[in-house]
Every structure is written in structure tokens, then in C-alpha cells.
Amino acid sequence: MDIRLLPVEQSVMMMRTESALHTITVYEGQPPIDFLRHRVAEMARANPWLAGSLVGAGGVTVLRHPVDPKGSAAVYRLPQQEGMSYSQMVAALRPMTVKTGATAVNKDEPVFCVSVLRQGKSKWWLSVSLSHVVGDAHTFYSLHNMLGESSEVKRMDAVAGAKDIAAIETSAMAHAAAGKMKQLWAHPPPVAGFHLSPAPLDQAEAAAAGGVPFVSSNDVATAWFLQQSGADLGLMTLDFRNRLPGIGVEHAGNYETSIVYQRADFESAALIHKSVSTLRGAAEPRTGEPGLLDWASSTSAVVSNWASLFKQLEFAGSSHLTHVPVLNAASMPRGNMDTAVLFESAPGKLACLVAPSRGGFSLDAAKQSGAVGEPLEAVHF
Template identity: 30%
Template sequence: MHEPPTMLLTEFRGQFDRAAFTERLQLVIQANPWLAGRLRRTQDKGVVVTCPESCDTERHFFSLADIGLRIDCQQYSEMVSKLMAYSIPDGSQSVDKDQVLFTVLHTETGDGKFAIITSLCHCIGDGFTAYRIFGMLSHNQPVESLDAVRIPNFQRAVDAAIGPVAQAFMTSPWFIAGSLASCLRWSPFSCGLACVRPEWVEDAKKGHDATSGVPFLSTNDILTAHLCDKFDAAGATMVINFRERLEPATRNHAGNYESLAVFDERCKNPAEVRRLMMNPPDFSGGMIQMPGIMDMLAFRYPLITNWLSIQQDLCLPSCQQVVHLPIYKMAGPFFAVGVVFKPNPGKIAVLYGIRDSKCFKALQESAALDHSAPLVQ
């Protein structure tokens, strides 16, 4: 209920066809009326989404000539702060109110360019859902109706897949106290955005010992371990999409079917990250025993999320993509956050935020990241 909305931004160069885009948006919402729904509290204190009989697209689409937004990857935090004024609130602020849960913003960004920014309330969809809708807005992709009815008892299956130790860890009062204290103990987040050096990743793959019991290393394994190492992490929480991993959830299910798997200090070893990912849907091997109280209070457990496998492009007629970015406000009870994504086809980038100045400097000097390489094309 308190998670911020998933915001996705793509900047384009070309002539924006507002009428065609509005028509496309109308088709997407008609096929997925839950996008036009509202959050309502039930008698048993639960929250449901009510769908309207008809939808006014104008409540979901805003075209603003110029809000002063300039896409500058070196000024990411300032750019995000400006966009927060146009974001939808989190679910806790939307219950029993006439508050839309999905919006699309079009605005000029200067020099003949413009941006499309989508916002989806996390209560009705996770990152995978946000990208499925995002992709449908493309003129060359089919519009599909996603199943927004929650699979009964699915969370029980997720809890079993993550394992009892991880469940006990994330609900421990010591872990919760450490997460809340991190906001007071550490400095505000420092954010960085950089391209990944492909040659560095390839060298890491070639240097892998195939006799270790792990047949290969993926790009995600390598980058997850590298981020955890530079974060000086005691462990990590990693976002796992359980669609196609736990039946009967498939890519056609909208909603929240992602959850956090927990990893101990082995998260710094890419081979151990790969080992954890080799036996889906069983992720219980990530944390074998509970950390000590002092470790939980120290709270050096970053949140790592990889968008490479779920990301979809937004294609508009007669327009060229300049850059794609996750709009992520670095705040809340986290020690550090790492997001792996594609700013453009053929490029991989990392968005990171951390409260520890020494770790931030280590990432700025990382051989894996090229902070001088442009994310735009």
C-alpha cells in the first residue's frame, strides 16, 4: 500500500501524434478496465479495485507543452524531483477516493524532443505489469486483455518458495528496527547512473570456473554480485518475478506476482547468485540461517532489481527513441538500491542509490561502470 508507483520515462525525437496516441490509450484501457478502477476498502478491512462501466481517457492522459523538464542523466535526482509533482500517490493515499491509479504524461523536453511518462499504482500492478501496459501503447504491438483477478492463495506459494528463514528475517523486529533506523543513521541517498562496460561483463563470464557446479554466469548474476560487493552488503533482497515460475501465474496475469528473495553474504559471489537462480521456484537457499541481531540492526541489505528480462520498448510512429529511464525516488527505509535496465537497445545501465558515501565513491570508481558514456542515442 505504501510502495511508490512504477514510473517509466521514454524520451523521443520526432513529431508526436496526440490523436493517434490518445486513441491507442483508449484501446488499452478498454481492454484492461481495471486501469481505470478505484481502490475501495471492504467490510473486512481488505482493499479491492472497482472497475467503472465506462472510462474517460482524459482522466488518464495529460499533454503539457513544457514543464521545464530536461532529460539530463547527470542530474537524475533533480529530474525525478520535478516529475514527482506529476506522479500519482501511493495506494495508501488512494483508498476510498476518486483517485486515478494509472496516468500517462506527455511533455516537451526541448530541442524538438518530448517524453512519455507512465505511472502505475503498485497496488494494481508490479513492474512486470507496468511494462506490459507500457509495451501495449506501442503502435506496432497488439492490445491484450490481462487477467487482473488475483490467483487465490498465491501468496502462500510465494512464501513457501522464499522459505521460512527468509520470512522470519523480513518480519523480524530487529530487521524492521534496522530498516527504520537507517533513515536516521545514514546520510540522504546519493544517486548515480552509468552504462555497464560490456567488455567487463564478458571478461567476468570468460573467467568463470565451469567446474564450480555452476555451468555459466548471466549478466544479472555478475552485476548483482558487483553491486552487492560495492555496497559492502551483509546480504541482499532481490526482486523475483514468479510468473511462469509458480503455477498458474503467467505473463498474462496483471497484479503483484513479484516478491523479494533474501540472500546472505554470498550475494557478493556471482556463482552463488546463479546457484540460487538455478532451481526455481525454490529460492529458500538464499538465506540458510538467521543473521545475528547486530547484523540486522546494522541493516546493510540493499534492494536489487533487474528489469532486463521484463523491459519492453515504447514505439511511436515517425519517432526515434532517445533514452528510456526508470523514475525512482530514492527514499524510504533502504540502505541502498540498485536497478539494472536498458536505456536503449544494445545498452545496459545501472541506476544506484546509497546512503554510505564511501560505497558511493567505490561505485563511482567501479571498473564495471562507465559514467562518461552517454545513455542517449
């Protein structure tokens, strides 16, 4: 069966520059390998497209899947190495990472991969990877959160009928592509990962200062990162589910856009909070919409928030140590754009991964704000 992809899912930017969505969760204990094999197979029966692959012909790419799908979890053994750096961890996970869209077309490559990695006698990793071509962060975590022993397997709607409703390829994405492609072959600094200290990111204080009754931790962290980046232009990804008729949380695919900001729009967390209801920058006077030339000639930064999507998975006999997105810096053409992913390494523990551009976000400078806490490496991958 073939599932038609959205225009944005077949775009050059998505096919050639967007890496797979990928996370690892580290546990102390023994891995429930048999359970996970059965659970992934159960998920594939409920969502046959998970067992599919990308097929292209005549300039059109589809997700083709079998009528009677099969799925399982692979088992690997990690090198006997404690205290890996983040970059070493990413390298160790390369065989378990779903390939970028264009490199997977007509190659019978999986779009979804669950792997169990043993580390020593008492530690194991759960690796989950999804092609960005077939789903966004909401899709990824909806699947990820089905893997726990107490989780419910649900059907996600990925059929073409649902996709007819949402032509969501926005001008913001096109402008962002121009910014990312400006220095396609540059060699940017490595990914920086750290937890965020709660005190400098106080939500109540930020709300009072901005004259609004409430701001979220995402509002505060987004404003903080965009300010620390020093970018001329900013983007914050936004999920369109339950904002468009017929598109809800049960829909798999790339149903997201970006709110575009100029510097005046991210001067406070309150302005970020106000922008969500209007889908535009909230500064007064209103800032203009940047054009293609603005994106190509300006520095920019984009923020994605995965923190609210995360659910800690429970397995008998294992204890959760940390949860971390896997960002492959080598495959990210960052150009003049800083990229940040906000996530929870454990419930209530907010963290940030930043893929900086040259001359953009500086971890040393960000530490001066007091918001940079424990580095991810301190968890000992």
C-alpha cells in the same frame, strides 16, 4: 467492480513506503498524441482495472473500477531546459507520478497514468506510472510495452480468483521492511545513475570462474552491486510467474518474492545464478536464514532487474534516445538498505540506478572497479 488485493499489497510497507513504478522514455521527433490517447483508451477497455482507484473500508482495501472504463493520455509541456540532472527530471515529473498507496485510498486517484511531455520543438517524453499496490515490474512493463504503434493490446488477469492462488507475502519482505524502517526519517544521499561498462562484467569469464556453464548479465551485475554495497545481507527480487500453479505472465499484481543472501552467497555471479533454481543462497557451507534482529542490526542491499522486461517502443517520425526509471529519493525510507534497479536505457545497453543509504554504496568507490560507465545525465534529459 471490486478486485481484492493480496495481503502484501495491503501491507503497511506497500501502502506507505513503496513509490509508484514509473519510467520515462525520451524521443526525438513529434509525439503521436492522438495515437497514444486512443491506445490508452483501448488498453483500458481490455483491462478495466486500469481505470480504477483504491477504496478502503473496515481495514480492507480493494481496487474498484467502472464497468465501462475510459482512459486517455495527458499532455504537458516541460520547462525549456536542456541537460537536466536526474533529480531535476524527477521533480519535473512529480505531477505525472501516481501517488503512493496510502495517500490514494478513498481519494479517487488513478492507479495508472500515461503522459506525453513536450520539450522544445523536437523532443518529447513518454511518462508511464503505475501504483505499486496493483502491480510489480512485470505488470508495469507488460502495460508499458503495449503502448508502441506495432504493439498488441492484451488483457491481463487481475481478478480475485487468480489472486487466491498466490499468498506470496514472504518472511524476506518482512525482514526487509525492518531494515528499511530502521532509519525511516534519515536523509540519505541522492540517487546515482550510470551505465554499466561491459568489459569488467564479462559473462563468459564469470561463468568459467564460478564453474558453471552460463551466467546472465543480471547474475554478474547483481553480484557486483551487492559486493560494492558492502552490505551484510542481500536481497534479489524474483518473479513467481510460471513458478506457481495457475500464475503466468498474463497475471497482473505483485507476484514476486526475494532471495535472501548473506555475504558468502554473493561472492560470485555463479553463486547468484545457482540461487535462482533453489530460491536460497548457494554458498557452501549453506548460510543460515537471518532473523528479524539480524535485519534490524545489519546493513543490507536489494537488487531489482527490469532490464529483461523492457521493449523499445517504436513511433513513426520519432527516434528513441533513452529510457529511464523514475525513482523519487525523497519518498524512499532507505534506512540502512541500498536499493538498485537494473534496466536497459536502450536495447542491449545495461544501466543502473542506486538509491544508497548513508555509509552504503559509494559511486566514487564503485568507479574503481571499472564497471561504472557513462552517467545518465550525459543523455541530456
